[in-house]
Amino acid sequence: MKLRISYNIAKTHLLTKKKQTLVAMLGVTFGIAMFIVMISFMQGVNQFLEDSALDASPHVRIYKQLTSDRPSLIETLNPDGFNIIHHQKPKNEPARIKNGLIIARHIEQQPEVLGVSPQVSTQVFFNTGAVPIPGTLAGVDVAREEKLYRLSQRMKSGSIEALRSNANGVILGRLLARKLNLKAGDKVNVTSSTGGTALLRVVGVFSFGIQTVDDARGYVNTAKVQELIQKDANYITDLHIKMKDPLRAIDFGKELARQYDYKVEDWATANQAILAGEQIRGVMTFVISFTLLVVAGFGIYNIMNMNVMNKIKDIAILKATGFDGKDVVAIFMIQSVIIGLLGALLGVLIGFSLSYLLSITPFASGDFLAIDTFPVMFNPLHYALGVIFGVITTLLAGYFPSRKAARIDPVEILRG
Amino acid sequence: MENSDLTKSAEERATILKASHVNKFFLEPVKFQVLKDISFEVKKGEFLSIVGKSGCGKSTLLYILSTMDTSYDGTLEMNGRKLTGRSQNELAAFRNEHLGFVFQFHFLLPEFTALQNVMLPGLKLGKYSAKQVEERAYEKLRMVDMEEHALKPSMKLSGGQQQRVAIARALINDPTIVMGDEPTGNLDKANSDMVFDIFREISHNNGQTIITVTHDPDFAAGGDRIIEMSDGYIISHGHESKIQ
Numbered sequence: 022m023k024l025r026i027s028y029n030i031a032k033t034h035l036l037t038k039k040k041q042t043l044v045a046m047l048g049v050t051f052g053i054a055m056f057i058v059m060i061s062f063m064q065g066v067n068q069f070l071e072d073s074a075l076d077a078s079p080h081v082r083i084y085k086q087l088t089s090d091r092p093s094l095i096e097t098l099n100p101d102g103f104n105i106i107h108h109q110k111p112k113n114e115p116a117r118i119k120n121g122l123i124i125a126r127h128i129e130q131q132p133e134v135l136g137v138s139p140q141v142s143t144q145v146f147f148n149t150g151a152v153p154i155p156g157t158l159a160g161v162d163v164a165r166e167e168k169l170y171r172l173s174q175r176m177k178s179g180s181i182e183a184l185r186s187n188a189n190g191v192i193l194g195r196l197l198a199r200k201l202n203l204k205a206g207d208k209v210n211v212t213s214s215t216g217g218t219a220l221l222r223v224v225g226v227f228s229f230g231i232q233t234v235d236d237a238r239g240y241v242n243t244a245k246v247q248e249l250i251q252k253d254a255n256y257i258t259d260l261h262i263k264m265k266d267p268l269r270a271i272d273f274g275k276e277l278a279r280q281y282d283y284k285v286e287d288w289a290t291a292n293q294a295i296l297a298g299e300q301i302r303g304v305m306t307f308v309i310s311f312t313l314l315v316v317a318g319f320g321i322y323n324i325m326n327m328n329v330m331n332k333i334k335d336i337a338i339l340k341a342t343g344f345d346g347k348d349v350v351a352i353f354m355i356q357s358v359i360i361g362l363l364g365a366l367l368g369v370l371i372g373f374s375l376s377y378l379l380s381i382t383p384f385a386s387g388d389f390l391a392i393d394t395f396p397v398m399f400n401p402l403h404y405a406l407g408v409i410f411g412v413i414t415t416l417l418a419g420y421f422p423s424r425k426a427a428r429i430d431p432v433e434i435l436r437g
Numbered sequence: 438m439e440n441s442d443l444t445k446s447a448e449e450r451a452t453i454l455k456a457s458h459v460n461k462f463f464l465e466p467v468k469f470q471v472l473k474d475i476s477f478e479v480k481k482g483e484f485l486s487i488v489g490k491s492g493c494g495k496s497t498l499l500y501i502l503s504t505m506d507t508s509y510d511g512t513l514e515m516n517g518r519k520l521t522g523r524s525q526n527e528l529a530a531f532r533n534e535h536l537g538f539v540f541q542f543h544f545l546l547p548e549f550t551a552l553q554n555v556m557l558p559g560l561k562l563g564k565y566s567a568k569q570v571e572e573r574a575y576e577k578l579r580m581v582d583m584e585e586h587a588l589k590p591s592m593k594l595s596g597g598q599q600q601r602v603a604i605a606r607a608l609i610n611d612p613t614i615v616m617g618d619e620p621t622g623n624l625d626k627a628n629s630d631m632v633f634d635i636f637r638e639i640s641h642n643n644g645q646t647i648i649t650v651t652h653d654p655d656f657a658a659g660g661d662r663i664i665e666m667s668d669g670y671i672i673s674h675g676h677e678s679k680i681q
Contacts, residue, residue, distance in 0.1 A: 026560045030546075037548040338544045341505060342558040342606065343533020345526040432506045435540060435618070436496060 027351035030339075034332065035356055045324040046364040049415060052317030053368025053407045054375060056310045060403045061376040062395065063306040067299045069396035074292040077170065077229040079138075079261035080270035082291070083124075083277060085116045086284035118283055121257025128262060133273065135263040138165040141246040142258055147239075148210040149201045156197055156237045158211065160246030169263045172227065172240070179205040179225025188242060190224035194235035198226045211239075217249045230392070314414050317364075321418035325357060329426040336426050337434035346427035353426050357419020358412065365411030369404050451516075453613060453646050454479040454502065459511035461497055471497050472509070473669040479614075482644040484637060486657035489666035495650045496618060498666070502648060503536060503616050504528040516613070533562050537607030539632075539649075541619035544603065545591040551578065551602045552587040559609040570609070577605035581635060597628035604635055615639065617649035621656055633659055 035042045093106045118124065125137045141160035146153035163185045166172050173181050177195055184190040191211075193203060203209055207223045221241065228235050247256050262277075264270045267288065274287035289296060329336070336349055380397035461472035471494045479485055487495045500506040501513065504520055507528070512521045515535065520528065545554045552574055559570035578584045581601035586594060591602060600620065607615050615636070621629035633656055639645045640661070647660070657663050665673040 026557065030557075033548045033553075334544065335546050338546065339557075340529060341503070341532065341538050341544075343529050343531075343536075343561055345529035347526065348561070430505075432500045435505075435544070436500065 024351060024355075027348050028355050030352050031355035031359065034328070034352070035359060038328075041324060041328070042360060045321050045360045046367065048317045048320030048324075049361055049364025049411050050368040050371060052313040052414070053365050053411045054371035055313050056410065057369065057372025057403055057407045058375045058379065059306055059309055059313075060406075061372075061397050061399065062379060063302045064400065064403070065380075065396035065398040067302060068398050069392065070295045070298065071292075073230055074295050075267050075288055077231050077234055078288055078291055079169070080264045080267050080288050081262040081274045081277065082286045083118065083260040083262070083281065083283050084258060084286075085118055087111050087114065087116055115252075115256070116258045117252070118257050118260065120255075121260060122255060124281065125257070125260055128260070128277070131273075133265055133269055135265050136165060136168040137263075138162065138169050138261040139243075139257045140259040140261060141243055141250075141252070141256060143246055143250050144214050145211045145239075145249075147197070147201055148212060149203075153212065154197075154200060156239060158191075158213075158239050158241055158246055158249070160241055160243040162243055163240075166240065169261060170229075175227045175229055177226045177228050179223070181225065183224035184240065184242065187222060187224055188245060189219070189221050190241065191221040192225040192227055192240040193223055194238045195226055195228035196232065196236040197239065198223070200236075211249070213249045215250050217251060219245065219249050221245070310410075314410055317411075318414040318418040321357065321360060321415050322422065325353060325419050325422040326425075328356070329353060329422045332426070333429060333434055336429050337431035340429070340431040341435060349427045349429075350423045353423035354416070354419050357415045357423070361412045361415025361419075362408075364415070365408040368411060369407055372407060373399075373404070450480040450482065452478045453481045453483075453516060454648075455514040456498075456502065457512050457514075459498070459501060459509055459513070461494070461501065461506075461509040471669055472501070475511070475669075475671055477664065477671060477674060479646055479648060481613075481646060482640055483662060484640040484647045484660035485649070485662050485664065486660045487648065487650045487664045487666060488652070488654070488657050493666045494669045495666045499616060499618055499648065499650045503538065504532055533558055534610060535613045537610070537612035537615040539600070539603050539607050539615065539617040539620040541622040545594075545599050545606075547590070547592040549591060550588050551583060551591050551594065551598075551605075554591050554602055555606045555609055558606060562610050564610075574605070574609060577608050578602070580608070581605045582631075597624050597631075600624055600628065600632060601635075604632065608639065611643070612645065614646045614648060617647070617651070619651060620649055621651065621653050629653065629656065636660075 091112065093104070093109055095102075095104050095106065121139050125139045128134055129137045138161060143158055143160075145156055145158045147156050148154075163172070163181050167181060172192075176192070179192065181192065184192055191209065193201070198204070201209060203223050205223050205225055209221050209223060210218060211221060212218050221239075227240070244254065247254060250256075262270075262273075264273060270287045271289055274285045278285040339349065376397050376399065379395050380399075382395055383393060384395045455478045457476050459472055459475040460470065463469045463471050475498060487498065489495045497506070501509050504513070505528075507521075507525070512519060514520065520531065523531070545551075546557070549557070552571070555574040555577055556567075556570050559565065559573060560567060565573065575584060575587065578587050581604050583598060583601050583605065586598060586602075591599060594602065600623070604620075617636070620636075621632050624632065636647050636649070637659065640647045649656070649660075651657050663673070663675040664671055665675070
């Protein structure tokens with residue numbers, strides 16, 4: 022009942038000063054709209070980069086690191102001595118994972134693992150005419166690779182089945198194929214670093230949308246690589262693991278690192294640049310959003326302050342006729358809340374519209390990313406946050422002028 | 438109460454307002470005593486005028502009586518209840534229920550209609566439903582002959598009309614005491630007479646007490662009693678001349 026009177030007075034004040042109300046509202050609207058556009062866009066970029074990194078790379082990768090700083094012989098023999106080893110070279114050992122296939126089978130049985138793909142990868146030269154072009158050949162089991170990376174969806178031409186049925190087949194990255202001027206059906210000669218050569222037939226072209234992959238990688242059958250580098254059928258260099266929940270990868274990777282004496286790398290470590298970028302964008306988003314809201318808040322504060330000054334006589338008369346401080350605070354707080362809520366709702370609408378426009382704006386990223394328009398994330402949480410921030414800002418901005426209004430001494434005003 | 442010489446013909450009437458030893462200082466710009474040991478009583482239904490030259494402290498006294506000014510020494514009692522030392526919110530609720538105000542410069546809320554202005558203190562009191570408050574407001578507006586202007590925005594009314602609406606507003610909660618600060622100070626003769634007639638009617642017919650500060654000798658003379666002030670003292674408590 023009491024609030025109802027305050028609400029009616031507040032409503033009348035707002036409606037008789039429509040222009041002023043609108044200006045105050047637009048301050049909030051603009052702040053919230055920009056906040057939503059900013060956060061949707063930044064989160065969209067983060068999500069996009071994270072997705073493409075997670076999609077195209079294993080959640081956990083196990084491989085043998087040849088350049089590891091292994092303890093030298095003299096240090097193992099004489100651990101307490103004063104040893105100086107200068108310019109230590111890596112040991113000559115194959116990059117293989119011993120019992121790789123057995124390890125793969127074992128890991129695959131873990132319930133949280135989506136799939137494991139054992140691979141043999143090697144550096145090769147693709148010979149196009151007289152020019153050797155460096156690249157990587159990954160010997161894979163196509164069915165497993167499909168399970169991990171949905172390879173069939175990334176094919177630009179040809180198919181993964183063709184690779185399975187053709188022992189000499191190769192699927193090339195889009196940029197690599199362009200560089201080599203090869204199309205599905207063409208033949209290409211490769212030379213491995215150990216000197217083996219093979220004539221491969223291009224059966225398809227894939228694109229992950231990541232430059233470093235599309236520019237260098239070719240997929241062949243495991244046996245073909247093993248043959249090329251003259252190794253046996255158990256020779257495995259990499260285990261790619263996909264988890265059901267990518268966030269579990271870090272803990273799972275640590276667990277594997279304890280079990281096996283190989284280098285275990287999770288996606289977060291492999292994509293530190295992306296995660297660092299994400300953090301920087303996060304801070305930027307926060308700073309800019311905060312500034313926008315503070316500016317909007319000061320706008321409302323000014324207008325509410327002016328409003329209180331203009332209404333000082335009315336406040337005095339209300340107090341004289343028995344309205345107390347709380348009623349006066351309520352009158353002005355209700356005005357702030359109405360301005361804040363309407364402004365925030367309008368801001369949400371405008372923010373959504375702008376985000377939508379941005380999400381359909383063409384964006385030429387070149388070969389770097391597989392993307393046609395700006396990545397924008399539409400998350401209801403961001404909109405809710407915008408409204409909550411907007412209302413909190415207006416509450417704060419309205420509180421101080423309201424308190425001032427409540428403290429007005431009616432005697433001073435009424436005596437003139 | 439026996440010590441007061443003005444109770445002689447009014448024993449049957451209760452004391453409604455009692456001020457004892459009220460002292461008031463202004464601290465700005467220099468310390469100055471504006472009220473000096475003011476003590477007096479007002480009876481129920483009395484039409485009291487406070488007169489005196491400008492700066493004699495009569496308005497200051499009125500604002501202390503109105504409970505809006507709380508920085509004074511001494512005590513103020515209404516209906517035997519002490520008002521001195523109560524919290525601002527308590528006093529606001531008290532004013533709402535028991536006091537009505539009419540000021541020199543009408544002081545209506547400009548955005549609201551005459552009717553809404555009258556209704557606001559009634560809605561605040563919350564004793565009646567909104568519908569009842571509206572009926573009562575129309576009744577009060579009829580009393581001041583402003584019924585046909587009820588739905589006009591108050592800023593579109595003339596000064597005399599606004600003052601009459603302000604009186605209707607002061608009366609909406611049937612206050613025990615109606616206080617006026619130069620209620621006719623800004624009005625022409627016709628409107629002044631009208632205000633006076635309304636005040637007289639409510640004091641004599643409804644038993645509501647009227648306390649006004651005025652410069653208008655005719656207005657003061659028409660009341661029951663005149664308190665005269667000078668330099669912060671009450672120099673005359675007046676006599677109850679027209680008890681009916």
